[in-house]
Amino acid sequence: MTKEEVLSFKVPAGQTFDAFKQVLPAGNLLGVVIYHNDTNSNYIQASIKDDASIEMSKMQHIDNYRSRNAPYEQGMKPIPMNPMGKTYTLEIKLAEALTTDFIGQVIFIYKQNECY
Numbered sequence: 029m030t031k032e033e034v035l036s037f038k039v040p041a042g043q044t045f046d047a048f049k050q051v052l053p054a055g056n057l058l059g060v061v062i063y064h065n066d067t068n069s070n071y072i073q074a075s076i077k078d079d080a081s082i083e084m085s086k087m088q089h090i091d092n093y094r095s096r097n098a099p100y101e102q103g104m105k106p107i108p109m110n111p112m113g114k115t116y117t118l119e120i121k122l123a124e125a126l127t128t129d130f131i132g133q134v135i136f137i138y139k140q141n142e143c144y
Contacts, residue, residue, distance in 0.1 A: 052111035064132030
């Protein structure tokens, strides 16, 4: 069983970069998945940094944050760690500005028995 923390994001149309902060509770983080509204295969990257700007997950194509060919827990991007109640930043970088808002959610997946 798992428990989740959700970070919603929106990069406004016309922009190519934005950052979003979230305090993550202490616990046994297993990994993350990112769901988004881009159906046109635009080149979009994401990274996750801690409050000291150390990359927990390097800037990479957003599709690497979710395997469409695997069940939920097996399809996540593994980032095993304890966030310790610190603030983390999701950075989104688009190769080209979109004509519509780029929206989505990052779901941080914890082991349920060790979260909160």
